[in-house]
Amino acid sequence: MAAAVSTSQDTAEPAPAAVAPRAFDFAAYLEAARLRVEAALDASLALERPESLWEAMRYSLLAGGKRLRPILCLAAFELAGGEGDLALPTAVALEMIHTMSLIHDDLPAMDNDDLRRGRPTNHKMFGEANAILAGDALLTRAFEMVALRSPGVSAERLLQVVGELSLASGAPGLVGGQVVDLESEGKSVDLQTLEYIHLHKTGALLRACVISGALVAGADATLQAALHTYARGIGLAFQIIDDILDVTASSDVLGKTAGKDLTADKTTYPKLLGLEESRRRADGLVAEAKEALEPWRDRAAPLLALADYITSRDR
Numbered sequence: 001m002a003a004a005v006s007t008s009q010d011t012a013e014p015a016p017a018a019v020a021p022r023a024f025d026f027a028a029y030l031e032a033a034r035l036r037v038e039a040a041l042d043a044s045l046a047l048e049r050p051e052s053l054w055e056a057m058r059y060s061l062l063a064g065g066k067r068l069r070p071i072l073c074l075a076a077f078e079l080a081g082g083e084g085d086l087a088l089p090t091a092v093a094l095e096m097i098h099t100m101s102l103i104h105d106d107l108p109a110m111d112n113d114d115l116r117r118g119r120p121t122n123h124k125m126f127g128e129a130n131a132i133l134a135g136d137a138l139l140t141r142a143f144e145m146v147a148l149r150s151p152g153v154s155a156e157r158l159l160q161v162v163g164e165l166s167l168a169s170g171a172p173g174l175v176g177g178q179v180v181d182l183e184s185e186g187k188s189v190d191l192q193t194l195e196y197i198h199l200h201k202t203g204a205l206l207r208a209c210v211i212s213g214a215l216v217a218g219a220d221a222t223l224q225a226a227l228h229t230y231a232r233g234i235g236l237a238f239q240i241i242d243d244i245l246d247v248t249a250s251s252d253v254l255g256k257t258a259g260k261d262l263t264a265d266k267t268t269y270p271k272l273l274g275l276e277e278s279r280r281r282a283d284g285l286v287a288e289a290k291e292a293l294e295p296w297r298d299r300a301a302p303l304l305a306l307a308d309y310i311t312s313r314d315r
């Protein structure tokens with residue numbers, strides 16, 4: 001039977017230990033994982049020369065955010081039997097790639113946004129050239145974290161992780177998805193193209209998080225295949241919810257400009273299918289994702305709860 005999920009606020013009387021499955025406290029898990037990631041991110045960048053560059057990198061990397069990508073990486077690492085901090089540099093690398101993509105996405109030549117993670121965007125603070133370079137430096141630092149700053153992990157596993165990160169961040173992933181997204185602005189786009197955009201722009205990096213964590217722990221092919229299915233489901237669901245929140249949430253709560261998709265005349269799931277059907281699809285995808293981990297249900301509580309969090313989040 002799957003571990004029950006509870007939050008720290010639960011006050012129900014504990015059932016006798018002999019019969020009750022131990023409840024998984026997701027709120028406590030998430031907070032502990034977030035603090036662990038924040039400390040590792042802070043330690044990953046010092047203020048070196050030229051200080052203006054490192055300051056711009058640190059500004060965006062340490063600006064908060066849900067830290068979902070590194071947490072997914074660590075959860076997959078643990079599901080695959082990994083122990084200790086071996087996957088922490090990879091988790092940091094994934095957040096660096098994500099942060100780079102946010103900095104570049106906010107640039108005037110792309111989404112042209114002023115607000116990110118509740119603060120002025122990188123180019124608003126440091127200028128356009130510095131923002132481009134801070135993004136470039138975070139992307140390359142991510143590969144440095146894996147290749148040169150992952151003590152205790154075999155070269156063979158690190159090479160596999162480098163491969164995953166390359167696929168996720170390059171033309172087969174983030175960049176390809178972003179290009180089709182930009183080309184689609186102001187046009188009517190069908191569901192297939194929208195799915196392509198979501199799976200590449202957002203899904204590819206989420207897949208890399210889950211697979212890389214598992215690779216560091218030496219996951220076998222069966223678990224990797226299940227994690228691919230899990231990652232596809234949560235990746236698509238994550239972006240559908242992002243589209244929904246763009247319509248339903250405020251800029252204050254999101255920490256970024258709400259209503260952006262409408263202003264940029266983007267095709268989104270809510271635009272194509274309506275809010276209700278979009279949410280139904282996201283719920284269905286999360287159910288499929290969780291189903292894939294059924295054989296590992298006893299150890300998969302964090303990944304199962306993270307999948308639910310993707311559809312229940314408000315930012």
Ligand code: GRG
Nearest residue numbers: 065066101102104105169174175178201202242
């Ligand atoms: C230059 C190699 C290279 C790539 C950049 C700009 C770009 C190509 C891609 C854009 C990718 C992008 C911004 C996708 C959107 C993904 C998304 C839904 C981001 C929001 O993620 P959250 O909600 O944000 O997890 P926080 O702030 O919580 O981390």
